[in-house]
Amino acid sequence: MATNAIDQTRRMLSLVTYLRERPGAHVDDVARAFGITQDELISDLDVLPMCGTSFRGGDLLDIDTDGERIWWHNPDDVASPLRLAADEATALLVAARAVSTLPGLREGDRQALLRATAKLEAAAGEAAGASSRLSVTFESEGGVFADVDRAISERRRLWLRYYSPARDELTEREVDPIRLFAVGHTYMEAWCRTSEARRTFRLDRVAEIKLLDEPSEPPQIELRDLSEGLVQPAAEDPEVVVEVGPGGRWVAEYYPHDSAEELPGGGLRVTLRTPDPTSLRRLALRLGRDGRIVSPAGLAVSAREAAREALAAYGPHDGRGPDPVA
Secondary structure, X not given: OOOOHHHHHHHHHHHHHHXXXXXXXXXXXXXHHHOOOHHHHHHHHHHHHHOEEEOOEEEEOOEEEOOOEEEEOOOOOOOOOOOOOHHHHHHHHHHHHHHHOOOOOOHHHHHHHHHHHHHHHHHHOHHHHHHOOOOXXXXXXXXXXXXXXXXXXXXXXXXXXXXXXXXXEEEEEEEEXXXXXXXXXXXXXXXXXXXXXXXXXEHHHEEEEEEXXXXXXXXXXXXXXXXXXXXXXXXXXXEEEEEEOXXXXXXXXXXXXXXXXXXXXXXXXXXXXXXXXXXHHHHHHHHHHHEEEEEOHHXXXXXXXXXXXXXXXXXXXXXXXXXXXX
């Protein structure tokens, strides 16, 4: 089951206490106790050694596993109470006050955060006074989040003006929101009444949003498991082949793919799948001389045309800039 960052943080905090009391615990026993898979547990254990008693590192948790058992080698070294430096306390206070102003934050969470902030202010002493002279503001995404959160809780439909980067256009649509989640950015999963299909919308691409009086009635659909990431190509999705030079090898790391074959000179021939091949035109433009779309032929042609149009916007091509996508 996919979890958000807050759920994972809570689990990892509990995991520290659990492992302290059970030296040499078996991986399968710990995973079963926390209701997660062994792979998810190992992923948590990969993060814990980067945590410690200070934002600067301090005494880090010396935790490792041989795949069967988990060993914590320095539990006594990190048992002393946390001591924050002045700048660390200031950063925490500024962040806490900023988060408490988010319009999408539930009131119970806001009150809990304010109580924790008050305790931190008392412990920080003079640093608390310095932090009060600093502030952080959030972009308009916070307002969109609040409207989506309200629409979900009140089961109301939404009207959106949404920017689609793949088509470089603004579209208007009505949607029945299903859930909010974060994978790098914050997204809304919803049933789109325009396309009569499930769609995912990135909140920072919502140009305008309105709550409607119509009830939200999305069909009964199974929620996607997001533990493997937002983009999860299906076997029936169209196949796209991209060839990249040494400077474009990052494509194989950034995009889920079926295969990545080595090419002479350090390049790669990457085969991947996507439900919307036209979205890869932006990838072709980003690659420039470092890569090209090989197939399907229609996508390769449209990528070349998009490159020519982009170059034309800068005036006559003088031969000094990058060539159009081949």
